[in-house]
Amino acid sequence: MKIPLFFNTIKAGFPSPAEDFIEDKLNLNHFLIEHPASTFFVKVSGDSMINAGILPGSILIVDRSLDPHNNSTVVAVIDSEFTVKRLGYLKNERYLFPENPKYKPIKLKDSDEIWGVVTAIITQL
Amino acid sequence: MIALVDCNNFFASCERAFNPKLKDKPVVILSSNDGCVISRSSEAKKYIPMGAPAYQYEEEFNKHGIAVLSANFTLYADMSNRINKITRQYVADIETYSIDESFFNLKGIPGDYVERCRALRKEVLKSTGIPVSIGIAPTKTLAKICNHYAKDNKDTQGVFLWSHLSNKDEFLKKLPVEHVWNVGYKISKRLNESGIYNTYQLKTADYTWIRKAFSVNTLRTVTELNEIPCFELENSNGPRRNIMSSQSFGKSVTTLNELEEAVSTYTTRAWDKLMEQKSACGYVSVGIRTSYHKDMGFYSNYYTQALEVSTWYLPDLIAAGLKALKNIYKPGFNYKKASVFLLGITARDQVNLNLLNTDYNYKKYNKLMSVVEKINNENGSEFIKYASVGIQKKWRAKSEKRSQAYTTKWSELLTIN
Known part of the structure; x- marks a missing residue:
């Protein structure tokens, strides 16, 4: 006959006072992604937005369904290349502003496209 | 009212969404093993026919600067799910017909149908970068026709309603019968032999004759051309009744060992789908064949192995698959393709316990399989796997020009400056 070592279903003492207050664990997806169908992750290679x-x-984290506003951080397509910059206006013209004094603002052409709006940055330390 | 939303040149459009250099350029996508063309951007259509074998068209590809890519089904499936998700925000009653087409019912949708569908189209384009066309009509068959009309005529802005067609009969007279949904090559050939070439002739054909000379299905098509719905929306969320995983190899395979790896791998892929729909299966059927080049010796065979009990326990499915394979394997052939089918699919609560196997430990096996499924869902398929699927998989299909899994793998994200 085998005798179990522990009867771990039997609990002694008082029940935890926190038991009734347990909620779901924090879910980063729910926190960071409002529109899963239009949200994409992209990886940054350059340093033009270092000060942001x-x-x-x-x-x-980029949401393509959002409309970009003045000062939105956006992923744009300039001359068929992706880039991340801040969208802004200069004398009524649309510009992409870097956040690094090393780089110059880029004037947006009609053929350029705003691909999506950046809603969060994940940087591992 | 039924609407059909269909993605324009879907695979090529998915590639463009992540590679702006492909914009306005001719693009073709090759099937697994880089065999033949399975999708073309509109710019490529005038140079390359659908299904063109890649090796015969290399000169054409170069001459016209055509971008050639291997199919990236992981990406296409993810983009398809996204488009479905957006569509479901607009309509409740929806049938996913294929990876790039869905029918949905507009009944009860408030507002103007065309305006609603234009809004949907705009949202899909903005959110995913994929252009879609939408055809709206009283029947599925006509919705399909309207969809083509929307695609071919830019002034429709991608959405076309059947009742907006000014002279329907004149339009149908110009539409060859082989372009009608569900009228395949065989039926259209026989219709032509009876003097029916255009869709107006088919629409006005005698019902009794159609029923007799063809089938009830063809009669349904004719009825649908007359604006009477016969094909209901099918609930595509229901479980599949058989599951297949099949792919040709990247090289000729001769040894039993390599075939065993392939059969184990395909069984695992089929099992993924079985788990997803929470079913059990009763049989594993395995097919193998050589290439069709007769000079190298042709052999093709299949064998269906019954399981002792209906189950979803992967080791038992793999064992059955390998047993079936041993039954049909013959040395001395260059094998080109293997297929695995799971058959006798039932809901798990309907599994008939085989009396001889009352000690089949469903509870334990279920627990193990659920854990394997969960780990692989979180970490990628084959994150944990049975050793028989192999590690090097030298037989694996070639896809040398595949783009990254931009949306499903952290290591393959789109990189931007």
């Missing part, structure tokens, strides 16, 4: 906290190696 976007470092080489950062991962951006």
Whole structure:
């Protein structure tokens, strides 16, 4: 006959006073992604947005369904290349502004496209 | 009212969404093993026919600067799910017909149908980068026709309603019968032999004759051309009744060992689908064949192995698959393709316990399988796997020009400056 070592279903003492207050665990997806169908992750390789906290190696959460506003951080397509910059206006013209004094603002052409709006930055330390 | 939303040149459009250099350029996508063309951007259509074998068209690809890519089904499936998700925000009653087409019912949708569908189209394009066309009509068959009309005519802005067609009969007279949904090559050939070439002739054909000379299905098509719905929306969320995983190899395979790896791998893929729909299966059927080049010796065979009990326990499915394979394997052939079918699919609560196997430990096996499924869902397929699927998989299909799994793998994200 085998005798179990522990009867671990029997609990002694008082029940935990926190038991009734247990909620779901924190879910980063729910916190960071409002529109899953239109949200994409992209990885940054350059340093043009360093002063906005976007470092080489950062991962951006990009929502394509959002409309970009003045000062939105956006992923844009310039001359068939992706880039992340801040969208802004200069004398009524649309520009992409880097957040690094090393780089110059880029004037948006009609053929350029705003691909999506950056909603969060993931940077691992 | 039924609407059909269909993605324009879907595979090529998915590639463009992540690679702006492909915009306005001719693009073709090759099937697994880079065999033949399975999708073309509109710019490529005038140079390359659908299904063109890649090796015969290399000169054409170069001459016209055509971008050639291997199919990236992981990406296409993810983009398809996204488009479905957006569509479901607009309508409740929806049938996913294929990876790039869905029918949905507009009954009870408030507002103007065309305006609603234009809004849907705009949202899909903005959110995913994929252009879609939408045809709206009283029947599925006509919705399909309207969809083509929307695609071919830019002034429709991608959405076309059947009742907006000014002269329907004149339009149908110009539409060859082989372009009608569910009228395949065989039926259209026989219709032509009876003097029916255009869709107006088919629409006005005698019902009794159609029923007699063809089938009830063809009669349904004719009825649908007359604006009477016969094909209901099918609930595509129901479980599949058989599951297949099949792929040709990247090289000729001769040894039993390599075939065993392939059969184990395909069984695992089929099992993924079985788990997803929470079913059990009763039989594993395995097919193998050589290439069709007769000079190398042709052999093709299949064998169906019954399981002792209906189950979803992967080791038992793999064992049955390998047993079936041993039954049909003959040395001395260059094998090109293997297929695995799971048959006798039932809901798990309907599994008939085989009296001889009352000690089949469903509870334990279920627990193990659920854990394997969960781990692989979180970490990628084959994150944990049975050793028989092999590690090097030298037989694996070639896809040398595949783009990244931009949306499903952290290591393959789109990189931007």
